[in-house]
Amino acid sequence: MIQLPSPVLDSLAGLAFGDAFGDRWFGILRREGPAALETRILPPEPMWRWSDDTAQALVLVRELAEGGGAVDQDRFARRLAEEYAADTHRGYGASMHDVLRRFGAGESWHAVVTAQFEGMGSWGNGAAMRVAPLGAWHAADLDAVADQAARQSVVSHSHPEAAAGAVAVALAAALATRSRGGPAPERADFLREVAALLPDSDVRSGIRIAARMPAHTSLRHAAEVLGSGYRMSGPDTVPFALWCAAGHLDDLEEGLWRTVEGRGDIDTTCAIAGGVIAARTGVAALPASWHTAREPLPRIVPGAGSDA
Template identity: 80%
Template sequence: MITMPAAVLDSLHGLAFGDAFGDRWFGILRREGPAALAARTPPPEPLWRWSDDTAQALVLVRELADGDGSVDQDRLARRFAAAYAADTHRGYGASMHDVLRRIGAGEPWRDVVAGQFGGQGSWGNGAAMRVAPLGAWHAADLDAAAEQAARQAAVSHHHPEAVTGAVAVAVAAALATRSRGGPAPARPEFLRAVAERLPDGDVRSGVRIASRMPRRTSVTHAAAVLGSGSAMSGPDTVPYALWCAAGHLDDLHEGLWTTVAGRGDIDTTCAIAGGVIAARTGVTALPAIWHTAREPLPAIVPGQGPAVTGAAASGSVAPPCRA
């Protein structure tokens, strides 16, 4: 086991904040409608509970810690199944319930995953939602970030677009980590740099479209054009989440409020954006109420003790945010 880069914990905590914050909005929007978003009142305490996005990100970070940054697919599959069996009530998608139950029962994960949806595999956003900390881990080597992101994606998602979505998020988190301590990359250049690392397909096309959007593009328009996760697919989720992140690389708080305004699969888009932005900024600048409201994370690796809050451990600095 090697020392975990500080940016990995920053990214993990940003992902968890985005996940828990976004997840609370499903109920608020059903009860109160979009006016609640316009008011920008934080969800009520006491507990913003994180979902399967964070549960799987925790598993992935532990795998990276044990694998010196690399993914053992067989072991990761077993770990995902074990985490699911220990807590099935984290909002897993219907197909993932089936996949993880069958893997946990001993079926070969390759057969299970490849057999989903008539043999084409899932092209959902689950492989992308958990992967940002992996990108932070491999920030020094974008090829390794892309390779390991694809390896972890294949354990649950067979469809090439789901894999590409995970690669896009990992590369974005790696680029955000590389920029720590310096000026934030401009949104168009950042998104073009991500797209350059992706194979041709719908995810790449979406990221390229996002990179060409005018500076004054509204969140509503971006969500309508790119998709904000309503279809829960990689192509329908990742370009929008990265557009939100790329426009707020110095401000996690504003980035998450922007992301949630696009509606859709809110916990997942916010988890992706949060994981990417926090890889650069850390999370200490989030308002105090966020830190007390969000469900704590467990120990990342045995013997480590409770997971500390991102930038509080690394000393990274982010600009102050509004409550």
């Protein structure tokens, strides 16, 4: 029987909660406007469905389980294409529809992704949104975290900023995992530690700015300065999501409420924050109603001991 590490399952579950929680707020905000966030009352719905963020995170965890923690890029590309073909209605971005269809048709993943955007490759946030459980998996070896996070990134997002975003999220999840059972790191210290391990990039610059923000910085100001995913790029998504996570490393529920207040690409920012925070806290403290409402996760790998 394959036994997945508890922090990996916790991170995956937190990512799925964040994804499903954030995704449903797109509809609530369209119907009721931003005032709905002030009340923090969730209208009853039959199920909180998770999106492509979680679908791809499941693929990544299966890949890690089969590879003993290492990402085989060819196999990972095939897995992403198979997951997409099985359910194309999970909110995949426009470019990813094309990429994953071409993967499924047998084209080289490297040729497809490096030709995107006039040869620059995608710098979207898709590689960052799925990667937190990888950081929890390799938490004991930060060099392995960075290496494997970058390896999984370039399969779909070959721009260096996309890889930097993925590495940042994975490192944050690894550091959160390392802090389990002890006091939560201070926000600024946590963000500085992540930034210090990153290559020179806009993502690193954004995280450094986040680390310098005073404790009294408002959510709105942080979202405006750092970006909350409106551009759906790594630099425009990851610094804000990690700022939210780093300020709530002992409170997953509050962390998700604060993250969604930033608006923008809210399923992805909440998936990132949820995956990082839950790598430290788990998800047991979330309200029972959330556990009932969230779409269940499938069995992760054949023979695995439990589902997230």
